[in-house]
Amino acid sequence: MPKVTIVGAGNVGATAAQLILIRQLADVVMVDIDGDMAAGKALDMMHMCSVVNSGMSVAGTSDYAATAGSDVVVITAGLARRPGMNREDLFVTNSGIMLSVLRRVVPLSPDAVYICVSNPLNALTFLACKRSGVETRRVIGMGGRLDCARLKYAICQKLGCHPSRVEAWVIGNHGQGMLCLPRLSTVDGKALSSVMEPADIEEVCRRATESGLEVINLLKTGSAFYGPATGILHMAEAVVRDLHVETTACTYLTGEYGVHDMCMNVPVILGARGVEEVIELDLNAEELGHLQATAEQVRSKLALLDL
Numbered sequence: 542m543p544k545v546t547i548v549g550a551g552n553v554g555a556t557a558a559q560l561i562l563i564r565q566l567a568d569v570v571m572v573d574i575d576g577d578m579a580a581g582k583a584l585d586m587m588h589m590c591s592v593v594n595s596g597m598s599v600a601g602t603s604d605y606a607a608t609a610g611s612d613v614v615v616i617t618a619g620l621a622r623r624p625g626m627n628r629e630d631l632f633v634t635n636s637g638i639m640l641s642v643l644r645r646v647v648p649l650s651p652d653a654v655y656i657c658v659s660n661p662l663n664a665l666t667f668l669a670c671k672r673s674g675v676e677t678r679r680v681i682g683m684g685g686r687l688d689c690a691r692l693k694y695a696i697c698q699k700l701g702c703h704p705s706r707v708e709a710w711v712i713g714n715h716g717q718g719m720l721c722l723p724r725l726s727t728v729d730g731k732a733l734s735s736v737m738e739p740a741d742i743e744e745v746c747r748r749a750t751e752s753g754l755e756v757i758n759l760l761k762t763g764s765a766f767y768g769p770a771t772g773i774l775h776m777a778e779a780v781v782r783d784l785h786v787e788t789t790a791c792t793y794l795t796g797e798y799g800v801h802d803m804c805m806n807v808p809v810i811l812g813a814r815g816v817e818e819v820i821e822l823d824l825n826a827e828e829l830g831h832l833q834a835t836a837e838q839v840r841s842k843l844a845l846l847d848l
Contacts, residue, residue, distance in 0.1 A: 546570045546653075549659075557769075560773075568598045657791070685790055706729050720835065
């Protein structure tokens with residue numbers, strides 16, 4: 542039976558575990574510094590499994606030994622953003638948490654695919670690539686998938702159309718530096734510019750870029766979790782079931798898009814061994830310049846650490 546470990550049993554991690562169990566994708570281990578809380582949520586989920594006749598199991602613990610032999614390890618542990626904070630405010634604290642988690646979990650599951658969710662996503666995914674000892678194609682970040690979903694939602698809301706009709710592309714940095722690509726986004730296969738006025742396109746891109754902060758300001762006590770958790774499910778399923786699916790993920794680049802030695806959200810093919818291929822979109826000079834500048838901005842944040 543496939544096994545997925547989720548480090549961090551807060552809103553994002555626990556919701557991802559719930560979705561994985563309902564989908565009957567894998568057995569789940571939730572690890573949290575608060576082992577009793579994780580165990581309590583796991584017991585509640587086992588009751589849920591009885592309701593929906595899921596044969597999967599879930600355990601909650603503070604003991605990393607239970608994670609041994611995982612196929613996928615999802616890292617959600619870290620401080621969440623609060624009103625007035627940006628993702629970069631979390632970097633120093635969450636980088637320490639990321640390194641602590643990697644030291645514990647990698648020796649027990651050296652062949653797993655690692656999905657980073659903690660913020661700031663691009664910087665922490667890069668940190669995991671550099672410090673985990675895991676080949677870079679098996680260390681990916683979940684952010685681009687969520688960003689694309691947020692742009693898709695904004696387009697659907699503006700046009701009143703079903704999500705299945707929309708293909709939306711967002712790449713780059715997960716956060717304020719994300720690059721929406723309306724030129725390459727479509728509705729019913731038609732260019733967005735043919736069905737939406739320029740002012741409306743600008744509005745939906747702005748809405749997508751600010752969506753994370755909008756959720757935080759409304760919740761007041763935490764950050765988004767339903768969207769991120771579903772993004773985790775999407776990526777974990779691609780790995781566990783070896784789907785070779787085209788999606789957007791934060792991955793280590795070695796010259797693609799003119800970006801070297803940095804993790805950016807870009808389209809990839811995702812399967813059992815992680816990133817199988819980086820897909821290079823046909824960006825124009827302005828889009829490519831934005832992406833490369835964003836990569837350098839992330840690099841400047843990494844100067845805070847000795848990498």
